[in-house]
Amino acid sequence: MPGRYHIHTKVVPNRFPAITRSGVIAWEEGCLKCARCVKKDCVYKVYEKRGLDTRQMLDSLDSMCKDCFRCVQNCPNRLIHKGINPVYRALGDSYWTPEIISSLWFQAETGRIPVSGGGYGGPFSGKGFDAMWTDMSEIVRPTRDGIHGREYISTTVDIGRKLMALEFAPDGGLISQIPPLIEIPLPIMFDILPWSPPDDKIIKAFLHGARSLGTFVCIEESYLQHDMEEFLSHIILLIEGIPHHRDKGFFQMLRMVEIPDSGETKALQEWLKEINSELIVMVKLPLSAEAPERVFQLATDGVEVIHLVADEYGMEWGGNPFFIADRMKDIHLFLVEKGIRDQVTLIGGGGIAMAEHMAKLIICGADAVTIDIPLLVAMECRVCRRCKEGIPCPVELEGIDPLWGAMRITNLIGGWHNQLLEILGAVGMREVRRLRGEMGRSMFFEELEQEFFATMGNSR
Amino acid sequence: MAQQKKGPVFAIFFCQQLDARQDINRRCLEKEFGSHIRFFPIPCSGRIEPLHLLKAIESGADMAYLLTCGEGDCRYGEGNIRAKKRVNYAQGLIEEIGLERKRIVLISKKIDAPVSIDILVREAIAGNDMLPIQWNGHNLQVDD
Secondary structure, three states: OOOOOOOOOOOOOOOOOOOOOEEEEEOOOOOOOOOOOHHHHOOOOOOOOOOEEOOOOEEHHHHHOOOOOHHHHHOOOOOEEEEEOHHHHOOOOOOOOHHHHHHHHHHHHHOOOOOOOOOOOOOOOOOHHHHEEEOOOOOOOOOOOOOOOOOOOEOOEEEEOOOOOOOEOOOOOEOOOOOOEEEEOOOEEEOOOOOOOOOHHHHHHHHHHHHHHOOOEEEEHHHOOHHHHHHHHHEEEEOOOOOOOOOHHHHHHOOEEEEEOOOOHHHHHHHHHHHOOOOEEEEEEEOOOOHHHHHHHHHHOOOOEEEEEOOOOOEOOOOOOOEHHHHHHHHHHHHHHHOOHHHOEEEEEOOOOOHHHHHHHHHOOOOEEEEOHHHHHHOOOOOOOHHHHOOOOOOOHHHOOHHHHHHHHHHHHHHHHHHHHHHHHHOOOOEHHHOOOOHHHEEEHHHHHHHHHHOOOOOO | OOOOOOOOOEEEEEEHHHOOOHHHHOHHHHHHHHHHEEEEEEOOHHHOOHHHHHHHHHOOOOEEEEEEEOOOOOOOOOHHHHHHHHHHHHHHHHHHOOOOHHHEEEEEEOOOOOOOHHHHHHHHHHOOOOOOOOEOOEOOOOOO
């Protein structure tokens, strides 16, 4: 039996103090000089260990405070308050919310699943991935001794084209040509960033992280540098056309290549396969209303892997855009109806911000997912997008140590991997391959609402 | 990279109540001034300590501004009144070491209508006539 896949995590401290949801406002004026100040009674000693980060003018009070409100409640002259931190409120946007960003920071720092212990206080449905729920009714079964217990839950996925049946000659020899297949130990690959500060060191952090996790990083051909060649077995090289300046031996060292969907797709795939028949060629297809037909066409043309990409908010392109999960469902079910779903690998990317999004997209029909912005957030990005406007990055991402970045990424993916195991355990599955398209293990808010209110004459 | 102005370095501390869209509105100044301007939003101007203002100057700022809401507008009651006292105290401290008091500036803004932080800051620094601080005959390093 092969060894269990396990991601080793360790605490990797932040470079900058974390931005917290609330800030302490403690006034000295009006102090009654009590014999025993409530600040002395802080169980976390935040007032005694107080310090100031002069780069960001962030007071350690805020990052160390655990919001127990003991000092706020006990100060007899009400001189201590807690207020919402404006810097926290300004993090990200309506999709990449401050809560998501701070949760990703926590996971990248500790490698642990973010558990508040206070229960879930948010709404039960919303837009995008929040409009679907996973059905965890099997939670008692495979998880009885935990996610790392006796019953191994596999997160391995296959990337490549699969044969539906093997053909044998009368003498018993195999006639079918077995297409190349790559197994990755978790259904996550790293995509090209939609925006970032100057990214040499960032890409190197991705490469080190991908190598330690056993997965792949997508890199544009023009970005590839000599010192990245040691990582070739973990690179998906994005090429726009035939790169004449590269010798053919170079392509024999690669395992995966990505090409954009265009009129040249078939010719480019054939050219690459001629050089290296073991190479897996992935076609990048922006999601749109035409995607199901186009995916079907590509799959019947022999494409092995299709990378379906949405924008950073998970929305497809074109008028009246669908959310990635809804379009992925359409594509998956269309291929099932045509009887070719199992032949091709579908990878979805764009708008994946949390571990649950990965599981939900797989339930909607993706074999694996690609992520981008969460990797930057793991390295303390605030999703302010100042780099897009040419303003210096407030957390100096361009100057990170790639090994520090790789460890943060490893921690983040370690947290996501554990959450995936929790979900698989709770829905009663022992491998993520079986979760693909398993919509019976989920509930969709719109469908439930329609079903429920239809009897009341509501056609919403 | 954004074109950056030369001249004094500004540290801007400001109360979050002034502008709910501060993170967006301040970007044009960040782009224009580059590393010559640093913004530090705070939950309440009463949160400011003399140490913050002194550390800003120690870390390379030539001017430290504190923008507060007007008296009577503070959502914590007396935050801006307390901030005023602390600014006075910090001004006294820098005077003792031979710097001009007006390198630390308090600006109170009565909130009658929504204000944009970039307009407030432009107004504030437009009136500045202070040159960069000469520390032992040398200016502090700034990324130009």
